[in-house]
Amino acid sequence: DAGVIQSxxxxxxxxxxxxxxxxxxxxxxxxxxxxxxxxxxxxELLIYFNNNVxxxxxxxxxxxxxxxxxxxxxxxxxxxxxxxxxxxxxxxxSRRTGGTxxxxxxxxxxxxx
Amino acid sequence: GQSLEQPSEVTAVxxxxxxxxxxxxxxxxxxxxxxxxxxxxxxxxxSYNALDGLEETGRFSSFLSRSDSYGYLLLQELQMxxxxxxxxxxxxxxxxxxxxxxxxxxxxxxx
Numbered sequence: 001d002a003g004v005i006q007s008x009x010x011x012x013x014x015x016x017x018x019x020x021x022x023x024x025x026x027x028x029x030x031x032x033x034x035x036x037x038x039x040x041x042x043x044e045l046l047i048y049f050n051n052n053v054x055x056x057x058x059x060x061x062x063x064x065x066x067x068x069x070x071x072x073x074x075x076x077x078x079x080x081x082x083x084x085x086x087x088x089x090x091x092x093x094s095r096r097t098g099g100t101x102x103x104x105x106x107x108x109x110x111x112x113x
Numbered sequence: 114g115q116s117l118e119q120p121s122e123v124t125a126v127x128x129x130x131x132x133x134x135x136x137x138x139x140x141x142x143x144x145x146x147x148x149x150x151x152x153x154x155x156x157x158x159x160s161y162n163a164l165d166g167l168e169e170t171g172r173f174s175s176f177l178s179r180s181d182s183y184g185y186l187l188l189q190e191l192q193m194x195x196x197x198x199x200x201x202x203x204x205x206x207x208x209x210x211x212x213x214x215x216x217x218x219x220x221x222x223x224x
Contacts, residue, residue: 037153042216048212100158103158
């Protein structure tokens with residue numbers, strides 16, 4: 001298996017623009033997590049899905065952030081409009097039910113200027 | 114809610130043993146995991162404890178005491194390549210699959 005695949009790896013955008021981050025989980029994994037990592041706040045859980053259904057989105061910073069999982073093999077995290085404080089590395093991870101290990105993608109490094 | 118505490122940084126010399134502690138507070142507890150991250154890359158899984166006691170995997174061991182809400186990661190025979198950030202993470206039973214990370218401990222291994 002290719003592992004968790006995220007795209008793009010790097011994104012530089014101007015303040016106010018819409019940003020869409022993409023994630024393909026490992027086949028057969030029914031949990032999908034979106035995390036944001038910054039020096040100040042560490043690895044924050046933004047939202048997670050089980051069987052394509054959002055279970056807990058309490059970590060989503062504000063209404064500018066939204067996430068979807070239209071099917072078992074694809075998820076998006078959208079920021080609209082983006083702000084400089086959204087600059088961070090965004091990680092997607094997946095896990096199968098009963099598994100103890102979450103597998104992370106390589107992350108998307110987002111810079112909002 | 115959940116909170117985890119671990120030291121922000123630890124320094125040790127090659128060949129030594131180092132212990133990274135983690136205390137947690139959570140409304141429900143399912144298990145404690147440890148992850149390693151090199152230079153901002155993808156975090157990778159090291160170990161998982163659901164029950165009290167010690168789990169050993171090669172040079173790495175992890176311990177859990179549920180009654181003390183405490184765990185640690187023990188790294189033996191340190192190597193330069195062990196320099197990385199180490200995160201403890203709790204799996205919240207009330208939420209089922211929720212996985213919350215601590216702030217991470219940056220380990221520097223010196224020659």
